[in-house]
Structures are given as structure tokens and as C-alpha cells.
Amino acid sequence: PLTTGIVGLPNVGKSTLFNAITQAGAESANYPFCTIDPNVGVVDVPDERLERLAEIVNPQRVMPTSFQFTDIAGLVKGASKGEGLGNQFLSHIREVDAIIHVVRCFEDDNITHVSGKINPVSDMETINLELVLADLETVERRLERLHRQKKSGDTQAIKEYTLLTQLRDALAEGQPARGVDLSEEDKGLIRSLNLLTMKKMLYAANVAEEEVATPDENPLVHQVIEQAEKEGAEVVTISAQLEAEIVELEGEERDQFLADLGLASSGLDRLVAAAYKLLGLITYFTAGEKEVRAWTIREGTRAPQAAGVIHSDFERGFIRAEVVAYDHLLEAGSMAQARERGLLRSEGKDYVVHDGDVVHFRFNV
Ligand code: GDP
Numbered sequence: 001p002l003t004t005g006i007v008g009l010p011n012v013g014k015s016t017l018f019n020a021i022t023q024a025g026a027e028s029a030n031y032p033f034c035t036i037d038p039n040v041g042v043v044d045v046p047d048e049r050l051e052r053l054a055e056i057v058n059p060q061r062v063m064p065t066s067f068q069f070t071d072i073a074g075l076v077k078g079a080s081k082g083e084g085l086g087n088q089f090l091s092h093i094r095e096v097d098a099i100i101h102v103v104r105c106f107e108d109d110n111i112t113h114v115s116g117k118i119n120p121v122s123d124m125e126t127i128n129l130e131l132v133l134a135d136l137e138t139v140e141r142r143l144e145r146l147h148r149q150k151k152s153g154d155t156q157a158i159k160e161y162t163l164l165t166q167l168r169d170a171l172a173e174g175q176p177a178r179g180v181d182l183s184e185e186d187k188g189l190i191r192s193l194n195l196l197t198m199k200k201m202l203y204a205a206n207v208a209e210e211e212v213a214t215p216d217e218n219p220l221v222h223q224v225i226e227q228a229e230k231e232g233a234e235v236v237t238i239s240a241q242l243e244a245e246i247v248e249l250e251g252e253e254r255d256q257f258l259a260d261l262g263l264a265s266s267g268l269d270r271l272v273a274a275a276y277k278l279l280g281l282i283t284y285f286t287a288g289e290k291e292v293r294a295w296t297i298r299e300g301t302r303a304p305q306a307a308g309v310i311h312s313d314f315e316r317g318f319i320r321a322e323v324v325a326y327d328h329l330l331e332a333g334s335m336a337q338a339r340e341r342g343l344l345r346s347e348g349k350d351y352v353v354h355d356g357d358v359v360h361f362r363f364n365v
Pocket of ligand 1: 015106108207242
């Protein structure tokens, strides 16, 4: 599954947030496997459409889809030079699909800040610089290899060399690779380098509990937003401390708690939603008497590959998909009615699954 890594300087609230995530996963109890790796936390993706579907289908159980986070603690200034646990952490970042960068916007005299004072923009720059430097090293190493191949007139090597020279210059100026204008072909050429600063990133501004409903009043949050805008990145405001309290609650108690704080959803839910969007993920549903269930796919996924998320046999033996859009099913009121009204379509292997599609796969075993 796709995973999003949580990074940030020490003492910004990463562990607190990650503990809230693992706690949330443990509560949901759908993910017994997540206890295997202590650095991985799996949470439900909240989706109100599931409840509506359950009302129509009356299944035995309802299963939300999940989202995975990885805790990448210990990224410090100098990591690219091997400081702290340096390279080991950078290699963990290499394995994730997107990055959530936690920055500290809460004041608390009892909790020291690594550089002495709270300055989220400087924190953002510190971490980003480490990632840029690590990429610079990767690119330079690759350039050395290419330099030799290029001499033998290898056209592919020449192409890559030119591209990497451009990337190196940008990185050397402190610019992340994702900020460089690259064609799809260019991206393909450098994919195997798995550059850290090519990964999508969003910021989580960690504010004090009492500020979570009114983040606009915190000037540090403004600074984070301003900086993120320059980078074209999103910002989600959370209070890690508060999230830890929210996950202790369930159902109505939880809703009430959030309402009292003036919040529509928990920070964790908003974080999942933002990461989902960042990764270009969508949800489709299966709805049978046994279970109504949500599944995650990348936007643009075709029916057989979408079926493969459920089981590889479904993909291998794919015949066709019976599809009804969520809105249409709701309108019809039942699967039978949807069929009667011709809202249920039969789609083949080239069909691109849409967000909210309710799908029944036909396959050979
Ligand atoms: P990490 O080093 O980034 O993993 O940071 P931790 O999660 O260990 O947090 C460092 C300290 O900050 C801990 O004592 C937390 O309790 C505290 N902390 C985290 N989030 C908040 C917050 O929103 N408000 C306050 N006041 N303290 C927080």
C-alpha cells in the first residue's frame, strides 16, 4: 500500500501525532498486521458515503478503507552529512510515497526547541535543505557515472546528463526537484533515482490545543502558510496533543467533543483527506450483503487493476465490472431499482474507475 512518512525536527510533536495515529488504528481493530512494524500506523479513511450505502444494502459489516503512515523520527540538521542517524533516516524517506512535514507552531517554555526559539519557517528550510543536499549528492554521483557513458556517444546518457545538470543547478541553489519544470519524459528518466525532493509534501502546522479552532490568530501559522504557498504546498493545522485526546473518544462523545471545540472533523481526518488528495487517490466501493466496503486506488486506475486491489485473482481473471455511480444508486434507492432504471453499466477492461463508483466484478477463477 501507499505510505506517507511523517518527518520534522525533534520536539515538534511528531511522536505525539504518530501515537494518536497508532492509537486510532488500534481502536479500529481492522488492522491486526499494523502491530508488526512499530513505525507504521494504519487508520480508517472516514467516508460518510459508507453509511449511506449500508442503509441501502443492509450488510453484515461495513469496512472503511485504510491509510498508512510511517514515522520517520530523527531527521536533524546535518542528516545529509550523516549527523544523528542521518543517512538511515533519509533512506526511510526514500521508501515513502509522500511526506507530511510537521512544524511546530505551539509555544511552550517547558519544551525546548532544537535551535532555541520557535521559528517554523526556519524549521521548514532546515529540513528541506537536508533533503535537497541528499538529492544533490545522489544526482552528482549519477552525473559522474553518466559522464563516462556519455563519452561513448550513448544518446540516452547524453539526454539524462543534460537533464541532471539542470537538476543539479537547481538543487545547488537550494531548490527542491519538484520545483523544476519537468516533462513526463524527464520524470521517467529520473524516476529510478527516487529523489526525496520529487516526493509530494504537505505541512502539518502543530498548534496549541486552545488554538486549533482559531489557527488564523496564530502568526506562526500565517508564516507557515505563506512559505508553503511559495512552494505550492498545502498546510493542515492540527494540534498533536489534542489528537491524542480525540482518539480516546468514540461515536457521539467524540462528535460532541469536536463540536465543543468548534471543529467539524479531527485533525487526523483532515490530514488523511489532504494526504489522499496529494497522492491522487480515490475511493470506490463494493456493496454486497456480506459487506459494504471502501477501496483505495490511484486516480486513472482501470477496472482490472482496481479489482486487483481486492485480490490478485480478480485482476487476473477479470471479465467485466458492473458499475453504478454512488449518486445514482442513492437516487434509485436500491441495487434492483438502479438496474431497472438502467443506471447499472457493464464496463470492460479499459474502463477507468471513478471516485464513488459502486462496483461488482465478474471474473474467472
Ligand atoms: P517529536 O520529537 O517531534 O516526536 O516531538 P514529541 O511528540 O515528542 O513532542 C515533544 C514535546 O512537545 C512533548 O512533550 C509533547 O507532549 C509536546 N507537544 C506536542 N504537541 C504539542 C502541542 O500541541 N502543545 C503542547 N503544549 N505541547 C505539545
